[in-house]
Structures are given as structure tokens and as C-alpha cells.
Amino acid sequence: MNANAKSVTPPIGESERPARTAAVIPAAGRGVRLGPGAPKALRPLSGTPMLVHAVRAMAGSRAVSLVVVVAPPDGADEVQRLLDAYPLTGTTEVVVVPGGETRQESVRLGLAAVPDGVTTVLVHDAARPLVPVDTVDAVVAAVRDGSPAVVPALPVTDTVKRVEPRTGDRAGEPEPVVGTPDRAVLRAVQTPQGFDRATLAAAHEKIVLEGDGATDDAGMVERMGVEVVVVPGHEEAFKVTRPLDLVLAEAVLARRRKNDGF
Numbered sequence: 459m460n461a462n463a464k465s466v467t468p469p470i471g472e473s474e475r476p477a478r479t480a481a482v483i484p485a486a487g488r489g490v491r492l493g494p495g496a497p498k499a500l501r502p503l504s505g506t507p508m509l510v511h512a513v514r515a516m517a518g519s520r521a522v523s524l525v526v527v528v529a530p531p532d533g534a535d536e537v538q539r540l541l542d543a544y545p546l547t548g549t550t551e552v553v554v555v556p557g558g559e560t561r562q563e564s565v566r567l568g569l570a571a572v573p574d575g576v577t578t579v580l581v582h583d584a585a586r587p588l589v590p591v592d593t594v595d596a597v598v599a600a601v602r603d604g605s606p607a608v609v610p611a612l613p614v615t616d617t618v619k620r621v622e623p624r625t626g627d628r629a630g631e632p633e634p635v636v637g638t639p640d641r642a643v644l645r646a647v648q649t650p651q652g653f654d655r656a657t658l659a660a661a662h663e664k665i666v667l668e669g670d671g672a673t674d675d676a677g678m679v680e681r682m683g684v685e686v687v688v689v690p691g692h693e694e695a696f697k698v699t700r701p702l703d704l705v706l707a708e709a710v711l712a713r714r715r716k717n718d719g720f
């Protein structure tokens with residue numbers, strides 16, 4: 459959309475949901491970097507599984523009428539039972555499907571379960587359980603305003619180096635630096651990423667045929683030559699990846715409880 463053009467899209471929740479929005483939550487990963495234990499999405503945060511936080515975060519947006527949870531390939535029944543134990547208060551429907559060996563495959567399987575009539579699809583990591591609803595709404599609004607692919611992202615705060623990785627017999631050796639990108643043009647990308655449904659489906663179809671090394675869905679769309687835009691992300695939308703991230707997530711939840719007066 460032209461930067462100066464004014465959006466005519468009604469605020470989220472005030473439209474009659476002409477364009478149904480679904481959220482696909484890939485939750486089939488093991489969480490190897492988090493260390494031994496249950497699959498990452500099922501680990502508790504303040505006593506509630508990470509996945510439940512992520513589902514609530516998506517259902518918290520009035521735009522989202524369906525959440526597709528992508529469970530570990532052999533764990534769909536367990537995930538369904540777990541979600542049954544934490545029913546949502548609103549009207550958002552939740553379905554569970556088995557996932558695949560890679561995140562990309564899991565997203566593709568989740569997308570296949572999205573019914574006809576849904577025109578906007580969000581893809582959100584179960585590993586980002588604390589994303590605020592305003593961030594979700596900002597992504598949905600940008601898609602509804604005409605951007606086929608929208609990612610929330612934050613400026614990078616560390617200086618980033620490009621290196622020549624040392625692998626195989628040379629793994630562990632110091633890695634030569636081959637460049638320092640200008641930090642001002644870098645963004646650290648989060649989820650939910652929002653898409654025009656047909657665009658996302660086409661990107662996944664192309665990748666199945668041709669293979670690809672993209673680490674996020676927007677990267678796949680970019681490789682088709684489609685414009686991807688960034689909206690402001692949020693510090694609390696960080697990805698729980700390593701053990702220290704669990705400590706941070708608990709601290710964020712404790713701060714929210716305190717702010718809510720609990």
C-alpha cells in the first residue's frame with residue numbers, strides 16, 4: 459500500500475469478519491536447545507503449558523476465529539487432551555493436526571487444515587508464548603490493508619558479524635570474520651507472521667517442489683519475489699529457545715501478574 463494512503467480497514471473486531479483469519483501454531487519441535495525434558499511446547503510456564511499460552515495469545519485477537527495447532531507427529535492425541543484441559547473462554551475454534559520433521563513441513567501440514575473461506579493466515583511459534591495481542595492485531599491489520607506478507611520485528615541491538623563457519627574437523631576453531639553488516643538496516647524477526655493465504659500456500663507448494671533453506675515463512679515468500687513488510691515487534695514476543703529464556707518468560711509473567719494486581 460502507498461505509505462501515504464489511508465487505511466479503510468475497520469479496526470480489528472469492528473468488522474463483521476468478512477475475511478476470516480486463522481492462526482497456525484507449529485508446536486511439533488522437540489526443543490533440543492532447551493535441554494532434556496518434555497517437548498518444548500508442552501513445558502510449563504507458571505504452571506500452564508507454553509502451547510496454551512501461545513493459543514491464548516492468538517485467540518486473544520478478536521480477528522482470529524480458528525487456531526490450528528500442529529502437534530508432534532505421534533503426539534496429536536496427547537496435545538488434544540492437554541488443550542481440552544484448558545478450554546478457551548471465547549468463540550475461537552481450535553483444531554489439532556500432526557506435524558512433520560521440520561518446522562516448514564509442520565507449517566505446511568497446518569496450512570492444509572485451514573478451511574476454504576479463510577483469507578488471512580498467521581503463523582505463530584508455540585515457542586513465542588508471550589506475544590502481546592496488540593502485536594498480533596498489528597500484523598493482521600497490515601495484511602488486511604493489502605500487504606501479502608507481514609512480519610513483526612525489532613531493531614538488532616548487538617553488532618552482527620558475518621563469518622566463515624568452521625565445521626567438520628575444524629569445528630571449534632576461531633572463525634574468520636568476513637564482514638560487518640550495517641546494523642541500522644537489520645531487524646530481528648518474530649512471529650506471528652501474517653499472510654494472504656494464497657500467497658503463503660503458493661510459497662509452501664514451491665518449496666516442496668524445489669527445496670529451500672528458509673528459516674521462516676516470510677523468507678519463503680520473499681524467495682517468490684513477493685514483497686514482505688515489517689511492523690514493530692515486541693520484546694515480550696521473544697522465542698523460548700535456551701534455558702535462560704524460561705527464566706525470562708517466568709519474569710515477564712510475574713510482572714504481568716503484578717501489573718494486573720494479582
Ligand SMILES: Nc1ccn([C@@H]2O[C@H](COP(=O)(O)OP(=O)(O)OP(=O)(O)O)[C@@H](O)[C@H]2O)c(=O)n1
Pocket residue numbers: 483484485486487488489490491492498499528557558559560561562564565582583584585586697698699
Ligand atoms: N519439526 C518441527 C520443528 C519445529 N516446530 C515448531 O517451530 C517453532 C519454532 O522452532 P524452534 O524454536 O526451533 O523449536 P524446536 O525445533 O522445538 O527447537 P530446537 O531447534 O531447539 O529443537 C516451535 O514452536 C516448534 O515447536 C514444528 O512445529 N515442527
Ligand SMILES: C[C@](O)(CO)[C@H](O)COP(=O)(O)O
Pocket residue numbers: 561583646647648649673674675697
Ligand atoms: C520463525 C522464527 O521464529 C523467526 O524468527 C525463527 O526463524 C524460527 O527459527 P528456529 O530455527 O525454528 O528456531
